[in-house]
Amino acid sequence: MEEEFPKEQMILSRALFVRFQNMVYEICGISLANTKRTMLSVRLLRRLRALNLSSFEDYLNLLESLNRSDDELQAFLNVVTTNKTDFYRENYHFEFLKNHVLPELQTSRKISVGVPLHIWSAGCSSGEEPYTIAMEVAEVLGAINGRFEILATDISTKVLHSAIQGIYSEQEIMPIPQPQKYKYLMHGAGEQKGFYRFVPEIRKHITFGRMNFVADDYGIPQRMHVIFCRNVLIYFDAETRHAILQKLCAQLTARGYLFLGHSESIKPNNFRLEKISPTIYRRLH
Template identity: 45%
Template sequence: MTRGRNSGTMIPPLCTMSDREFEQFSRFIYDEAGIKMPPAKKTMLEARLQKRLKALDIHSFREYADFVFSDTGRDQELIHLIDVVTTNKTDFFREPHHFDFLVRHAIPAMRETRDAGESPLNPFRIWSAGCSTGEEPYTMAMVLAEYAASHPGFRFSILASDICTRVLQSAASAVYTEERTDTIPLPLKKKYLLRSKDRSRGLVRIAPVLRSMISFKRVNFMDDHFGIQEKQDVIFCRNVIIYFDKETQAALMRKFHRHLQPGGFLFIGHSETLNGLDVPFTQVGNTVYRRN
């Protein structure tokens, strides 16, 4: 124990995680969330979990493991454990060619499909799967609202999901620093962003007209059906499957296939590919696939 610099309080030393404990946690995280935790991640996991130990007043990783692996711990702590191990990096209009493909090719193709069969009265459904702090679904909302303005009768709804409750809460608040919005085109900024009354805070909020178009939901990709009933026209799942092994990637793609309309589109990240996976998709663009 050491003393605090300016007080007589005793500061407990940081505990360490044994290799056996890391193996238990990494297997548990893989089984529950599909996320790979190789040995090189041990230091990262150990550091990130220190806050959970402090919050729970737990003094060792052995004690924390006993809690997490219990029935009570699984119910109460699993969400927090997944929150601290997931990486959430995103931007507005990230990989902009995807949004260009969306309005130039994907939407017209799906509208043709509807003209040939499905009721045109149903809204165009798009799912941001792994939405992080919300930049992606709000980008979708801007792009689709602009498309709707020039295509009378076009209606849409956006589902935004993530496994991390912390980022979902942040996304639903729709509040960002002005710096975070630098990648949004100026005309869209003026139209869809509201500045804080206190300009010194440097904050903006997404306009209500866009917020009303998005529903947020916690989804674990390891679940069989995600709790989602409606089939989607488009799914964006970008920079997510890089954390999964090939078997988990293939299983997830087959689930996405079931949740897409016939001919629906799947967008993945710039460093990801479906090559080598036995899944029923055909590549139709740069990291863009269509459901067979």
Template identity: 40%
Template sequence: MQDQAEAVQSREFAWTESDFRRIKDLIYRHAGISLHDGKQAMVYSRISRRLRETRHRSFSDYLQWLESQGDADEWQAFVNALTTNLTSFFRENHHFEELARLVRAAPPGHDWKIWCSAASTGEEPYSIAITLADALGLDGRFRIWASDIDTKVLATGARGVYKLEGLKNLSQTQLQKYFLKGKGDNAGLARVRPELQRHIEFFTLNLIEDNWSLRESFDVVFCRNVMIYFDHATQRQVLARMHRLLKPGGALFVGHAENFSDVKTLFALRGKTIYEKV
């Protein structure tokens, strides 16, 4: 109790239960993210940065300004601040093994269309691209749509530059084939080769909004570790729309902590965290 009181006293800005509830409501309405009470410290830390950037002295003043003046850039910064972007190359590798199996089993010349709906800083869509390039070659017929609500992480993905230590899950052959190692001031970094990068389109998309810009029918959708931030009603809404965008028999890859057994009219479980469109 004493440690908690000291933490409260050391805060730069006053912080109330009302501030948290207001932020919780705003992020739910704008991004579908459902925050539980255990996230208060995280919310304070991340949004206090926005107060400093915008030179506000209290959360109530900042939130009032945010809602009243409707600055699109600041709304995006607000959403960016509260999104979590934990990712790595070939994370949950069994998904990429299954994707490779699907590609090998398809008729020759199939035009693969894959949507990565939470692209974050790009490791996931590049892992998808590497999997398809390994199977089909860099000139193979495949296209990857890589979206995220967070514009800052998308810019990192589109840039395609990573620390070499973050590429440890790639084989030496993959590293040499798909990346260019930096030299001099860029030592320790690697850039995705343009031949691979051209297969991917990065763009902003909010999964809970109605105006999805996608008009494709996809063979595979990756939606991993996203639904855990949505409540049940939002999950159902997003899954129904993804269902409509998948081709018959298309695959939905989800995160290890996500289970959609209650949407049997939409998807049937076909493997470890892999669903097939019904």
């Protein structure tokens, strides 16, 4: 596969890498470290092959000539983003949600039969995070009668497409506990053998959508009781992180919870938050 590109043309030159870095930063705020030159080169080669282009420079010139809504810019973002995720990743967050957050919201009557629970999985990748949330909330509120709505957003249309399907391999569903597998997953048959799909009673609680964290206005009318924004902020510089966190916190209800990834602790006072644990924060008022 790789033969059509001479070896010396398979890695971006420093100068071209800087131009790609600037373009990525401008479109989606991601700061690509200088150490990512080889990684980016390998990912971009996929687009060069798909478009039958013979150099990175041709591809960059093409991207620079396109308007922002062009499909190729989306295809570019789909290869540039890192989408690693897992079911039950950092499981203590789901335990905390189930054992502390939901009882607190019920006791304070912030959620009830008439007021649904609203959760946002911001940077949801291929769906493992919002489906894990849905399964764990269903354990408390019930999948069929429970009133909860999960918004799940990402900038990559490729991962969103998989997430909407809600179909996963045997290997991918391994972290899901057996009782939840039994209740919330359907076996595939025929060509789908070895694959599993979430039951409609779980899928109906999740709405997927494309959203760019660096957009001025997220366009989400609903305030959230809980926001998961995990393993996302690591891709941004301090200034971009600050701006994103301000917008996320504005989207939280008073006393709403924000969950971050394990390496993303923040200064809570900057955002009217209090720290509950190194990765769990609550909006003050």
